[in-house]
Amino acid sequence: MADKVIYAMYDDDEVLKDGAKKLVSKGVKVADVFSPFPIHGIDPIIGVEQTRLGIFAFIYGLIGLTLATVGMRYFMIVDWPMNIGGKPSFSYMDNMLAFIPITFEFTVLCAAHGMAITYLIANRTLPGMKAKNPDPRTTDDRFVMELRTADNHDFSVADLEKMLKETGIVELEQKDIV
Amino acid sequence: MEFTIAKKAKTFTLALIVIGALFTAIGVAMNIGDHHFAQRLIANGLIDSLFFFSIGLGALFFLALQYATETGWYVAVKRVIEAVAGFLPYGIGMMVLIMLVLTLTDGAHIYIWMDPDMTNPASHHYDPIIEGKAAYLNKPFFWIRTVVYLATYYIFWVGFRKRSLEEDKVGGTEIHFKNYKKGALFLVFFAVFSSTSSWDWIMSIDVHWFSTLFGWYTFAGMWVSAMVVIVLLTLYLKKLGYLPKVNDSHIHDLGKWTFAISFLWSYLWFSQFMLIWYANIGEEVVYYMMRIENFKVLYFSMFLINFAFPMLLLMSREAKRHAGILTLVGVIILIGHWLDVYIMVSAGSMGANAHIGFLEIGMAVALAGVFMRIILVNLTKAPLSPVNHPYLDESIHHEI
Numbered sequence: 001m002a003d004k005v006i007y008a009m010y011d012d013d014e015v016l017k018d019g020a021k022k023l024v025s026k027g028v029k030v031a032d033v034f035s036p037f038p039i040h041g042i043d044p045i046i047g048v049e050q051t052r053l054g055i056f057a058f059i060y061g062l063i064g065l066t067l068a069t070v071g072m073r074y075f076m077i078v079d080w081p082m083n084i085g086g087k088p089s090f091s092y093m094d095n096m097l098a099f100i101p102i103t104f105e106f107t108v109l110c111a112a113h114g115m116a117i118t119y120l121i122a123n124r125t126l127p128g129m130k131a132k133n134p135d136p137r138t139t140d141d142r143f144v145m146e147l148r149t150a151d152n153h154d155f156s157v158a159d160l161e162k163m164l165k166e167t168g169i170v171e172l173e174q175k176d177i178v
Numbered sequence: 179m180e181f182t183i184a185k186k187a188k189t190f191t192l193a194l195i196v197i198g199a200l201f202t203a204i205g206v207a208m209n210i211g212d213h214h215f216a217q218r219l220i221a222n223g224l225i226d227s228l229f230f231f232s233i234g235l236g237a238l239f240f241l242a243l244q245y246a247t248e249t250g251w252y253v254a255v256k257r258v259i260e261a262v263a264g265f266l267p268y269g270i271g272m273m274v275l276i277m278l279v280l281t282l283t284d285g286a287h288i289y290i291w292m293d294p295d296m297t298n299p300a301s302h303h304y305d306p307i308i309e310g311k312a313a314y315l316n317k318p319f320f321w322i323r324t325v326v327y328l329a330t331y332y333i334f335w336v337g338f339r340k341r342s343l344e345e346d347k348v349g350g351t352e353i354h355f356k357n358y359k360k361g362a363l364f365l366v367f368f369a370v371f372s373s374t375s376s377w378d379w380i381m382s383i384d385v386h387w388f389s390t391l392f393g394w395y396t397f398a399g400m401w402v403s404a405m406v407v408i409v410l411l412t413l414y415l416k417k418l419g420y421l422p423k424v425n426d427s428h429i430h431d432l433g434k435w436t437f438a439i440s441f442l443w444s445y446l447w448f449s450q451f452m453l454i455w456y457a458n459i460g461e462e463v464v465y466y467m468m469r470i471e472n473f474k475v476l477y478f479s480m481f482l483i484n485f486a487f488p489m490l491l492l493m494s495r496e497a498k499r500h501a502g503i504l505t506l507v508g509v510i511i512l513i514g515h516w517l518d519v520y521i522m523v524s525a526g527s528m529g530a531n532a533h534i535g536f537l538e539i540g541m542a543v544a545l546a547g548v549f550m551r552i553i554l555v556n557l558t559k560a561p562l563s564p565v566n567h568p569y570l571d572e573s574i575h576h577e578i
Contacts, residue, residue: 040577085456097452 003150004157005031007134008164009171010143013039019167020045020145026163029151034138057115064110068103134173142170148177181420181557191551198544205537214531220279220286221527222538226545227276228379229403229519231269232396233549236404237262238335239368245338245361248354251431253573254423257562258412260342262404264556265549266335270328273379277324281317288527291315291385307386315382327375334364342564349566372397384526387465391450396522398443402484403515405436406508411553413501420562426499427578433498440488440511447481469525472532477521484514516542 010016017039020030030046033039042048073092076082076099084095092099120126138144147160155163161172209215241259244252252259285292295301296308308315337360345353373393381392389395409432415421416429454462469477487510497503524532564570 086458097455100448100452 003148003177005149005175005177006147006157006160006164007173007175008145008147008167008169009135009137009173010145010168011141011170012168013037013143015168016143016145017042017045019164019169022167023147023163028147028155028160028163030145031148031151032146034133034135034144034146036139036141036143039143053115053119056118057111060114060118061107061111063114064107065103067110068106069099072099072102150177181415181554181562183554183558184418187550187554191547191554194547194550195544198540198542198547201536201540202544203540205535205540208535209537214528216283217287218528218531218537220276220283221288221523221532222541223276223279224288225516225520225523225538226541227269227272228523229516229542230265230545230549231273232400232519233404233407234263234265234269235331236400236402237408238266238331238338239365239372239401240404240408241338242334242361242364242368245357246365248358248569250569250572251428251576253564253567253570254421254425254428254576255408255412255432256342256564256567257557257560258415258421259408260339260560261553261556262407262411263335264339264559265552266331268548268552270332273324273328277321281321288523289382289385291382292317292320311385315385320378323374323378327371330367330371334360334367343560345567346561346565351568354568372400380522383523384465384468386461389450389454389462389465391446391453395443395446395450398439398446399515399518402436402439402443403512405432405439406512406515407553408432409436409504410508410512413505415557415562417501423563423574425576427576428573429501429504430495430498430578431576433492433504436504436508436511437488437492437498440484440492444481444485444489447485465526468529469521472530473521473525476517477525480514480517480521484511484518487511487514 008019010019013035016033016035020033020042023030024045024047033042033046035042069092076084076095077090077092081088081090084098087095089095124130124132133139134144134146135142145164147164149155149157149160152160157174161174164172206219209218212218237259241256241263243249244256244259280286280289281292284294287293290296291308291311293303295303296305297312298304299309313319338357341353341357341360376393376396377388380396381388409429412421412424412429412432416424451466454466487507491503491507492498520534520538567573
């Protein structure tokens, strides 16, 4: 039997939250939730992993720091030595204070841009990418919970649908995963 | 819930006061014959008055900021902030006392512009630069400004406290909106006075020198010290089982403030230092020359402590919710900011004669004991949680 994905639609985020709580307590694994706005407190209920974006931000920041330091040392000290504030010592260390603001700005620039682009790629939401939300109404006033049969071997499709119907859904849809 | 001071806390604050007094006595006995003794004693009085007064004032500013921005989350810790701000009247007393001593001793070689010789062309101490500033820096005008600052702070504090207690009884939103207006008004006064008072009380020690960043720099130090005290007090009360409405998210938010304001302080310290270093103008660099000549290790390690500790230890989300880490960082940067005030006052007045001995440590420890005791007494005077604040419910459900 092909793996199936079940989409249960709700018209209220609180109803969805209570439903998710009930399903999870019975041992059902909820794959994802689609919502027009962040639902407060849904992450721990459906067990969304802690984001690793912070680690990426740190790495991008380090890259920015390195690039800025190497770049400025080359431009200002090696390639075309500059007289900095009347301190013609031509050494990076002795003039480091003057470079700190730019190093800081470049670190922030790289961290922020890197993080934003990583976020867009991870969510497949770069411009031109095909939207992966199951129903366009989830960008307006509806909330969709996604269950996958592959995650829930202990339950049949009929069981899952029965349990979902008890949680106050407004629509139910299932699809085969090709 | 009503707060009662635990026996341990009573013993601890008393021990601090006794040990501090003992150290001070040893310090006095050791240095009494010293040529610089009077100057050193008064400088210490000024350092500690400024430091503890600033914490009370910082807490009052933070409270006014929450009123003016109609913040919701802070309501659960509002009485903690008020208890710290409640030190303000005592801090004002300390400031008035030390300013009186300074005025009566013609500045005690700390505010040298108070010395009449400085503006007397016949004297060999005559200083034309001080003469040029005499229209602003003179005793009567100095006192007018000091009284205006302190009276304004005091009046706002009394009003905030009165309305806060009244709100517990009557409820409604009328008091809330009144606080909103008064909070915004306070910020307007504070924006001007925090700058000008730091010129009068601290920058005038290095009387030839001036920096437009100085007010912000002092203000950031004041704010971060107050934040640390609020965090430490909240954690202490939580540990004793008080404040059931304060959850991890409140602690996290207070931790974020400490983290952010430490950065603000470091940023302003660096901005002032870097610009003066870069421009390298004689009349400006003299300020840093004095610090590097006499306080090189202390001055730069003070900066590193106050910058690096909060940055490295409070970076992660978990650390900001961890009572142990917050306490460690808090105590370290509180000492760091005391050192900041110490150098601000000592470098320009005592210079090469300044050093930290029994006298400095003793006075600071004794006053820290008094400070803690007053704050704990303040906590007993009102219920630990406001009952009728319009945002109380929002604060209880605060989750980040």
